[in-house]
Amino acid sequence: MRAVIMDAPGEITVAEREDPRIVEPTDAVIRLTATCICGSDLWPYRGVEPADHSPMGHEYVGVVEEVGASVTTVKPGDFVVGSFVISCGKCEICVSGYPSKCIHAEFVAGIGTQSEKARIPLADGTLVTTPGLPDDSLIPSLLAASDVLGTGWFAADAAQVGPGKTVAVVGDGAVGLMGVLAAQQMGAERIIAMSRHADRQALAREYGATDIVTERGAEGAARIKELTGGLGAHSVIEAVGTEESMLQAIHSTRGGGHIGFVGVAHEGVQLPLDQLFFAGVHLHGGPAPVRRYLPELIQKIWDREIDPGKVFDLTLPLDQAAEGYAAMHERRAIKVMLTL
Numbered sequence: 001m002r003a004v005i006m007d008a009p010g011e012i013t014v015a016e017r018e019d020p021r022i023v024e025p026t027d028a029v030i031r032l033t034a035t036c037i038c039g040s041d042l043w044p045y046r047g048v049e050p051a052d053h054s055p056m057g058h059e060y061v062g063v064v065e066e067v068g069a070s071v072t073t074v075k076p077g078d079f080v081v082g083s084f085v086i087s088c089g090k091c092e093i094c095v096s097g098y099p100s101k102c103i104h105a106e107f108v109a110g111i112g113t114q115s116e117k118a119r120i121p122l123a124d125g126t127l128v129t130t131p132g133l134p135d136d137s138l139i140p141s142l143l144a145a146s147d148v149l150g151t152g153w154f155a156a157d158a159a160q161v162g163p164g165k166t167v168a169v170v171g172d173g174a175v176g177l178m179g180v181l182a183a184q185q186m187g188a189e190r191i192i193a194m195s196r197h198a199d200r201q202a203l204a205r206e207y208g209a210t211d212i213v214t215e216r217g218a219e220g221a222a223r224i225k226e227l228t229g230g231l232g233a234h235s236v237i238e239a240v241g242t243e244e245s246m247l248q249a250i251h252s253t254r255g256g257g258h259i260g261f262v263g264v265a266h267e268g269v270q271l272p273l274d275q276l277f278f279a280g281v282h283l284h285g286g287p288a289p290v291r292r293y294l295p296e297l298i299q300k301i302w303d304r305e306i307d308p309g310k311v312f313d314l315t316l317p318l319d320q321a322a323e324g325y326a327a328m329h330e331r332r333a334i335k336v337m338l339t340l
């Protein structure tokens with residue numbers, strides 16, 4: 001099968017890999033319908049994380065081709081969406097709603113789903129079937145549920161977004177935009193998107209943003225305070241993962257407010273503990289337990305209540321993955337879908 005390989009930072013090839021097959025009785029092998037490039041794939045691309053002939057990709061939708069003997073919830077021919085973390089669905093952590101911290105958790109990034117097929121371990125706990133074979137127009141949105149929508153949704157949930165609340169969103173990448181959509185769906189009264197890019201501001205407004213703040217850092221936080229009568233937002237979504245963005249989130253939150261942080265932090269990123277301490281806010285985040293939200297999100301997409309697929313502003317065939325990486329790296333695209 002063909003698969004995207006990052007030979008070294010910045011070097012993307014589409015090469016032949018051995019077809020995946022069932023190894024464990026709990027596995028499924030799926031044929032990808034579409035896959036995509038994630039903001040987190042840019043870290044190795046830029047050399048911030050290592051890359052050495054690495055298979056790439058962790059977001060996926062597709063049709064089940066084969067299942068192991070003990071798989072019961074999906075069967076060949078089913079259309080499935082899965083989270084970017086493999087989870088068993090049965091351990092105490094999964095049952096408590098945190099499948100991304102499952103005791104058997106495995107990042108799909110290590111499997112690589114920018115490929116024609118993928119072996120998905122623990123299929124029963126990881127994959128969710130759609131109500132039927134989806135119309136082509138639903139594929140981008142279902143693919144978004146696999147990571148960015150689920151992650152934005154978790155961030156809003158962790159930030160305790162709800163009716164009557166003012167929400168500020170730090171980060172205008174795909175996850176930040178999905179946080180805006182989630183906040184709108186959860187009934188937020190006011191949603192302030194922090195963005196400097198006209199195209200992203202427009203999409204944020206389409207997804208429910210009521211205000212746009214272009215300032216960043218301490219100035220950005222001061223602007224949020226100004227817009228909220230000096231108090232700060234009730235709920236803040238942090239979707240970047242740097243010290244600056246985290247402090248912007250902390251200082252944009254009112255005392256006693258909540259931050260949902262889902263921006264992937266990297267080794268060496270630090271936070272001044274005194275600033276966190278004196279802010280007096282709730283902090284909850286990490287790799288999003290996307291699998292928890294998938295049944296609800298798939299239904300909303302199926303019923304066309306939400307259209308998260310609009311975050312894909314560039315679609316390319318898998319063979320042109322290198323151009324997709326370059327477009328995201330150069331910020332010519334918010335998020336790139338790869339078709340098979």
Ligand SMILES: [Zn+2]
Nearest residue numbers: 038040059147
């Ligand atoms: Zn991702």
Ligand SMILES: [Zn+2]
Nearest residue numbers: 088091094102
């Ligand atoms: Zn588990």
